[in-house]
Amino acid sequence: MxxxxxxxxxxxxxxxxxxxxxxxxxxxxxxAGVHVPSPAGRVDPRTLSTTPPFDQPGLRELGxxxxxxxxxxxxxxxxxxxxxxxVGSTVTFTMASPDVIHGFVLTGTNANxxxxxxxxxxxxxxxxxxxxxxxxxxxxxxxxxxxxxGKVVVR
Amino acid sequence: MxxxxxxxxxxxxxxxxREGIFLAEQLWPIKGQLxxxxxxxxxxxxxxxxxxxxxxxxxxxxxxxxxxYYQGLTIHGVLLAFLFTFGFGNAFVSLMAIRGFERPLASxxxxxxxxxxxxxxxxxxxxxxxxxxxxVLFTFYAxxxxxxxxxxxxxxxVISTLLTTLNLVLTRRAWQREHPGERTPxxxxxxxxxxxxxxxxxxxxxxxxVFFLLPWQLGxxxxxxxxxxxxxFWFTGHAIVYFxxxxxxxxxxxxxxxxxxxxxxxxxxxxxxxxxxxxxxxxTGLHHQYVDPGIPTxxxxxxxxxxxxxxxxxxxxxxxxxxxxxDGGRARGGRGLLGWIWKLPWGxxxxxxxxxxxxxxxxxGATGIVNASYNLNNxxxxxxFVPGHxxxxxxxxxALSFIGITYWLVPYLTGRELMGRRLALAQAWLWFVGVLLxxxxxxxxxxxxxxxxxxxxxxxxRELISAGIDNWLTAIGGxxxxxxxxxxxxxxxxxxxxxxxxxxxxxxxxxxxxxGARETSPLWDRLGFWFLVAVVLVVIAYVPLFVLYLPLxxxxxPIKVY
Ligand code: HEM
Ligand SMILES: [Cu+2]
Ligand SMILES: [Cu+2]
Numbered sequence: 258m259x260x261x262x263x264x265x266x267x268x269x270x271x272x273x274x275x276x277x278x279x280x281x282x283x284x285x286x287x288x289a290g291v292h293v294p295s296p297a298g299r300v301d302p303r304t305l306s307t308t309p310p311f312d313q314p315g316l317r318e319l320g321x322x323x324x325x326x327x328x329x330x331x332x333x334x335x336x337x338x339x340x341x342x343x344v345g346s347t348v349t350f351t352m353a354s355p356d357v358i359h360g361f362v363l364t365g366t367n368a369n370x371x372x373x374x375x376x377x378x379x380x381x382x383x384x385x386x387x388x389x390x391x392x393x394x395x396x397x398x399x400x401x402x403x404x405x406x407g408k409v410v411v412r
Numbered sequence: 413m414x415x416x417x418x419x420x421x422x423x424x425x426x427x428x429x430r431e432g433i434f435l436a437e438q439l440w441p442i443k444g445q446l447x448x449x450x451x452x453x454x455x456x457x458x459x460x461x462x463x464x465x466x467x468x469x470x471x472x473x474x475x476x477x478x479x480x481y482y483q484g485l486t487i488h489g490v491l492l493a494f495l496f497t498f499g500f501g502n503a504f505v506s507l508m509a510i511r512g513f514e515r516p517l518a519s520x521x522x523x524x525x526x527x528x529x530x531x532x533x534x535x536x537x538x539x540x541x542x543x544x545x546x547x548v549l550f551t552f553y554a555x556x557x558x559x560x561x562x563x564x565x566x567x568x569x570v571i572s573t574l575l576t577t578l579n580l581v582l583t584r585r586a587w588q589r590e591h592p593g594e595r596t597p598x599x600x601x602x603x604x605x606x607x608x609x610x611x612x613x614x615x616x617x618x619x620x621x622v623f624f625l626l627p628w629q630l631g632x633x634x635x636x637x638x639x640x641x642x643x644x645f646w647f648t649g650h651a652i653v654y655f656x657x658x659x660x661x662x663x664x665x666x667x668x669x670x671x672x673x674x675x676x677x678x679x680x681x682x683x684x685x686x687x688x689x690x691x692x693x694x695x696t697g698l699h700h701q702y703v704d705p706g707i708p709t710x711x712x713x714x715x716x717x718x719x720x721x722x723x724x725x726x727x728x729x730x731x732x733x734x735x736x737x738x739d740g741g742r743a744r745g746g747r748g749l750l751g752w753i754w755k756l757p758w759g760x761x762x763x764x765x766x767x768x769x770x771x772x773x774x775x776x777g778a779t780g781i782v783n784a785s786y787n788l789n790n791x792x793x794x795x796x797f798v799p800g801h802x803x804x805x806x807x808x809x810x811a812l813s814f815i816g817i818t819y820w821l822v823p824y825l826t827g828r829e830l831m832g833r834r835l836a837l838a839q840a841w842l843w844f845v846g847v848l849l850x851x852x853x854x855x856x857x858x859x860x861x862x863x864x865x866x867x868x869x870x871x872x873x874r875e876l877i878s879a880g881i882d883n884w885l886t887a888i889g890g891x892x893x894x895x896x897x898x899x900x901x902x903x904x905x906x907x908x909x910x911x912x913x914x915x916x917x918x919x920x921x922x923x924x925x926x927x928g929a930r931e932t933s934p935l936w937d938r939l940g941f942w943f944l945v946a947v948v949l950v951v952i953a954y955v956p957l958f959v960l961y962l963p964l965x966x967x968x969x970p971i972k973v974y
Contacts, residue, residue: 271727291787293702364861367790375965378705391876395794395863399973403871
């Protein structure tokens with residue numbers, strides 16, 4: 258197979274660039290601790306309202322500045338759609354859907370996850386600055402999809 | 413061996429100049445599929461206006477006779493992502509196969525069948541969507557309920573591409589029987605590779621529709637597993653972007669160099685690139701599901717690596733296509749490091765549109781690497797960053813290239829001169845400027861957390877995400893693109909209905925090679941072998957995933973939410 262010198266240089270550089278990209282991602286994950294959401298268990302969407310912890314959505318304190326927010330994402334609202342935590346808190350959002358697919362993106366953070374019926378979705382965010390952090394549903398879930406949002410109030 | 417050493421195949425005035433190669437009964441379904449594609453572009457593109465203006469609170473879907481923003485968006489997605497791309501691909505690649513193999517397609521029945529299935533599929537899907545019975549966007553994620561007619565329509569569109577695959581493979585077989593021991597002509601080869609890749613990729617959606625969604629919709633299955641269904645969808649859903657892109661690559665590699673007076677850098681690199689696309693396009697689907705809760709993290713990492721591999725052939729493309737352009741620019745008297753760029757025939761609308769499309773693709777590719785980058789994806793997943801990205805890839809690199817191709821293809825097929833050349837040039841530049849503004853707006857808004865697939869104009873949180881300026885850029889850029897689209901259809905309709913008859917038949921612009929097929933190892937022609945490699949990679953990427961994921965978690969009945 259005939260490959261010209263210029264071609265070869267370019268092909269090597271391109272491969273190096275991609276390898277560097279993967280190294281960068283690995284550093285992000287292993288050193289900086291930026292991860293993608295991992296499986297957190299399954300639920301039955303048909304009986305969600307009687308399945309703990311989703312039978313009692315809301316915020317609970319775990320101690321040591323850690324909280325868990327249990328949220329039900331249903332067409333077309335989040336329950337609850339507002340939580341309040343002090344500055345410096347780490348909040349784990351545990352979510353599930355009783356109907357169609359929803360999404361969750363918390364602006365200003367890395368928290369981003371799909372909420373798929375049958376699966377428990379879990380992401381964590383740390384709040385070091387006071388303010389209001391808006392979260393929105395980012396997967397089309399029907400007629401009122403754009404009505405679905407909530408916020409974290411940090412003081 | 414150069415491509416132009418063979419006798420030129422010509423076809424002008426609607427007449428077939430080379431008897432026995434371009435057959436009238438094969439040309440009409442090709443023209444028909446091209447026409448369907450352009451109808452898709454026109455209607456789908458028009459919806460873009462409604463979506464772009466929605467960003468700044470101008471909510472006009474009712475004026476478009478839609479019951480919701482999402483009904484319009486479903487039309488936009490289905491017509492542009494499926495009909496426009498499939499129709500153009502089928503027509504263009506079939507024609508290039510005839511030209512490449514210098515023989516008719518193996519089966520007239522199959523090419524006509526491809527046209528009819530595409531037509532019926534479009535009508536069924538359109539009926540369901542217009543009745544508001546399928547406002548499920550082009551991804552139709554379970555457990556959202558849609559009319560069975562919609563799934564049937566979508567299935568027929570896919571079947572139309574599979575009929576084309578079969579025809580291309582049979583045509584290559586026939587050619588091989590007629591030319592024992594010869595190298596497969598490149599122009600025919602790349603089209604076959606494109607469609608064989610797609611046939612493998614389409615397996616996911618075929619299984620999804622046939623074994624899950626249709627029976628579930630019809631009540632034979634009570635429940636389905638939404639997470640598993642998404643895995644099947646994205647099995648096809650990433651590779652489909654290469655299926656959209658590869659016809660444009662065919663033009664960039666093998667036709668544009670001729671149009672600018674250059675030569676293709678080398679036969680071997682083109683074959684290498686298409687083979688790499690064949691083997692790496694499919695085992696990458698999970699990069700669309702990095703934030704899905706039900707997928708084992710280890711499998712996401714595997715797909716991260718394969719995804720970065722499939723970027724590689726596109727980087728090589730950047731080099732080889734650029735080299736061919738430089739060759740052309742220098743042949744036309746360009747001097748110095750960059751002087752050749754200005755010597756390219758920018759006044760030819762077909763060339764200008766495709767050069768601008770390539771330019772935009774650089775940015776589209778770069779933003780795509782952001783999406784693909786595993787944990788970086790956390791920031792942008794399902795935000796408006798993503799439509800910002802893919803309007804530079806499928807929405808411009810592909811769409812504007814297809815537009816550019818039609819600037820010679822429509823005259824070629826109709827035997828009429830391209831009318832309104834200056835209008836056509838303005839069209840290309842307007843699209844270019846439009847998409848850059850549009851993408852700048854969508855990308856910046858996405859980084860602020862603005863979600864995609866949302867009627868921002870009606871959203872109560874619009875003021876809470878301070879993407880005001882960015883949304884204006886999207887609205888203005890999007891409007892420019894729609895105006896550009898209108899100019900395009902003026903040019904095309906003018907050409908088709910009132911174009912002057914060409915004095916001489918046109919020829920398809922096929923470029924010569926600097927280094928021909930003789931320099932290439934015959935291994936690169938062994939399609940069956942490479943197909944097997946592709947299957948093995950798919951097995952490695954998906955079988956462990958299925959094993960880790962099972963048992964199925966079928967818990968969702970169909971739900972109508974629109
Ligand atoms: C003519 C100018 C165009 C404009 C103004 C436009 C505008 C838009 C906008 C604003 C969105 C985002 C909607 C949302 O997320 O809520 C969108 C989505 C989309 N566009 Fe375009 N677009 C245009 C052309 C194209 C072209 C040429 C293609 C492909 C060939 C295309 C393919 C898509 C697809 C696949 C989606 C995603 C739909 C979905 O999320 O369900 N668009 N478009
Ligand atoms: Cu939603
Ligand atoms: Cu992808």
